[in-house]
Amino acid sequence: MRREFTGYRRESGRIGVRNHVAVLPTSVASSCVARGIAAEAGAWARATPHQMGANQPDEARAQTERVLVGVGRNPNVGAALVVEFGTEDIDAADLADRIARDGKPVETLSVREVGGMAAALQRGRTALDSLNEAAADARHESADASELVVGVECGGSDATPGIAANPAVGDACDRLVAAGGTASFSETPEFIGAEHVLAERCVDEETRRRLLDRVERREATADLIGVDLRGAQPSPGNQEGGLTTIEEKSLGAISKGGTTPVRGIVDYAERLPVGGGLVLMDTPGYDVESVVGKVAGGAQIIVFTTGRGSTTGNPVAPVVKVTGNPRTWERMRSNMDVNAGAVVEGDATISEAGERVFDEVLAVADGKRTGAETRRMEEFAITEVHPRELAEVRGK
Amino acid sequence: MKGRVLDGAALVLADGDSVATALGDLDDGREVRDGDRTVTLADDVPFGHKFALDPLPAGETVRKYGEVIGRTTAAVAAGEWVHTHNCESTRGRGDVAAEVER
Numbered sequence: 001m002r003r004e005f006t007g008y009r010r011e012s013g014r015i016g017v018r019n020h021v022a023v024l025p026t027s028v029a030s031s032c033v034a035r036g037i038a039a040e041a042g043a044w045a046r047a048t049p050h051q052m053g054a055n056q057p058d059e060a061r062a063q064t065e066r067v068l069v070g071v072g073r074n075p076n077v078g079a080a081l082v083v084e085f086g087t088e089d090i091d092a093a094d095l096a097d098r099i100a101r102d103g104k105p106v107e108t109l110s111v112r113e114v115g116g117m118a119a120a121l122q123r124g125r126t127a128l129d130s131l132n133e134a135a136a137d138a139r140h141e142s143a144d145a146s147e148l149v150v151g152v153e154c155g156g157s158d159a160t161p162g163i164a165a166n167p168a169v170g171d172a173c174d175r176l177v178a179a180g181g182t183a184s185f186s187e188t189p190e191f192i193g194a195e196h197v198l199a200e201r202c203v204d205e206e207t208r209r210r211l212l213d214r215v216e217r218r219e220a221t222a223d224l225i226g227v228d229l230r231g232a233q234p235s236p237g238n239q240e241g242g243l244t245t246i247e248e249k250s251l252g253a254i255s256k257g258g259t260t261p262v263r264g265i266v267d268y269a270e271r272l273p274v275g276g277g278l279v280l281m282d283t284p285g286y287d288v289e290s291v292v293g294k295v296a297g298g299a300q301i302i303v304f305t306t307g308r309g310s311t312t313g314n315p316v317a318p319v320v321k322v323t324g325n326p327r328t329w330e331r332m333r334s335n336m337d338v339n340a341g342a343v344v345e346g347d348a349t350i351s352e353a354g355e356r357v358f359d360e361v362l363a364v365a366d367g368k369r370t371g372a373e374t375r376r377m378e379e380f381a382i383t384e385v386h387p388r389e390l391a392e393v394r395g396k
Numbered sequence: 397m398k399g400r401v402l403d404g405a406a407l408v409l410a411d412g413d414s415v416a417t418a419l420g421d422l423d424d425g426r427e428v429r430d431g432d433r434t435v436t437l438a439d440d441v442p443f444g445h446k447f448a449l450d451p452l453p454a455g456e457t458v459r460k461y462g463e464v465i466g467r468t469t470a471a472v473a474a475g476e477w478v479h480t481h482n483c484e485s486t487r488g489r490g491d492v493a494a495e496v497e498r
Contacts (some may be wrong), residue, residue: 159444162461163407163417193487197463242417242444244478245485248465255461307444344419346401 001143001355003179005365007300008078008138011103014274015143016075017300017365020316021131023124024068025048026092027054029085033111037083037124044135045128046315050173054088059393060385061089065098066270067363070296072099072106076316078135079105081127083120086112103272105134108258143365146180149272150361151294151302151317154187155287156236158241162252164343164353171354172303172361173258173278184299185257186283186290188218192233194250198280202262211265214282224388235249241307256305268383269296287312289383291319299316301361312333313372313378318364321371322356322357335371338366403429408449410462415478416448417460422447428475439477446478458483 008016021044025034031049038047047070052064072080073097080099084092085298095104111120152169154161173183191198195215202208234243263277271277272294281297283290287310291302295317302319304312309332313319323329326341338360342348348356354380364370371376398427399409405428406416422441427434430449441447446460452472459462466483476482 159417163409193485194463239480242442242446242479244446244480244483245466245487247463247485247487248460251461251463251465344406344407346419 001175002359002362004142005145005362005363006140006367007143007147008075009141009143010075010138010156011306012073012075014075014298015147015300016138017367018076018316018318019027019078019135019138020046020076021128021135022077022080022316023128024072024080024082024095025049026068026084026090026095027052027088029054029088030083030111033085033117033120033124034083034277036117036121037081039126039231040121041125041128041132041205044132046378048315050382052382053103054085056089057385057390059390063268063385064382065090065095067292067296068095069098070269070271070298071292073102073104074295074298074300074316074386076300078138079131080107081124081131082106082108083124084108084110086110096292105131107131112162118351121351136193137375139309144180145176145362146275147186148176148301148361148365149182149184149274149276149297149299150176150297151281151291152183152185152295153287153291153294153302153304153319154253154256154306155191155304155310155312156306156308156327157238157243157249157252159243159252160241160307160324160328160341160344161305162248162255165307165322165340166252166256166322166324166352167339167350168343168353169256169303169305169322169357170274171350172357173256175354175358176361177258177260177277180275182272182274183260184272184279184281184294184297185254186281187253187285187287188214188282189222189233189285190250190253191215192219192250193245193247193253198254198262207262207264211280213261214265218282220283221386224392225386237308266297268293272297272299274298284383286381288379288381291317292380292382301364302358303361309335311372311375311377313370313377314374315378315380318370319372319377320360320364334375337370374390406447409460412459412462412468414448414452414456414459416449418443430482435475438473438475441477448472448474448476448478450474457486
């Protein structure tokens, strides 16, 4: 089994599998400019436009900052440009400083200060040229699977992720952890109904307590905004696909993390360790926001299982699509990377499919482009702190 | 996770599971061999859906992945389709609780 790949060594010591220059807007007001700057620069430039406003409550702002800093620090990013409109609460210079602590070249740009959109686009392009030159200095060197942090995500479920794609990806996670790497899955609402199984797998009482606390909090938050997860899950689409209860859905969902002990659970967009084994992240069930959380945590690659199909990608991390549904493999061939449908058709065991997933991850780490990358599918969204959740936090 | 394929038609994910998952659209009356016994489907079972391997009385737990995924709300015969019409979550049904409160 292959374990080596060639990546980009960063000053932080972490290894990237891509060498992007990230263009990070501090709010929705600078998102369009960020997109414009990146669009004309070249395939290496990647913008992360998002919907957050210029003024956010403290808790929400802290989360937005953590995501943007985390994405800037992701080892797939060789250099970054932080773009502000100029009226935001978030301080672009502060974000740039936090990203630059890793020794990464970072610059800032203020749309208001430089004189508007046209000037910002021009200045931005000049800045990106020099940042790209700096990023190109990164050492391109051989690395081991133990340096990979792989995030695992699920979207568009039917019965096949639970019986084929998720167990196959779980097998690949077991291989990665055995090789000394880090695997991380998330989507806390999908732990509900299987949290007792995960809790038993935690390495210590502290991790177990944190895990159950996060599950309880996600459920309470959903309740607060009028969603009863236990009543609303599985969704009508899931039910049509054959999922009957939330337990059935969750048991299938957690199989994508494999069978190794749960070594920790981190908050949304918090740093994931290198060489950490299986570490969960507390994220919402919405796949785009969840993927962004793990990429902000340092995941270089995302493995994404889907039954009914998905086109989701990410600006800085390659997203590897694995489907266990032979029909989806045929119908959405151009968006899929690994066919675990062979398991459903009886042509491969879970272990054989798992080896294919692991091999694909190593090939993608080595530079092979995923379907989502080829087609520039680059969704980016930051999870919001709901107003009622804020009120609750503040005891109002 | 170890799976066991029955007759090329259905998948049993763990020993002791009381349901099998259809690996294709299976027709009513189809016979599915499971070792020494044969289960005859009492309903059409669509791809990805489940049918009972054993007769299950009402209120019996339903097992898949070697874990409890719910319980029957009516008696289910072997070969019958198992889904939301005859199986519910054991871990709280928020929609039902809300109905009762009203």
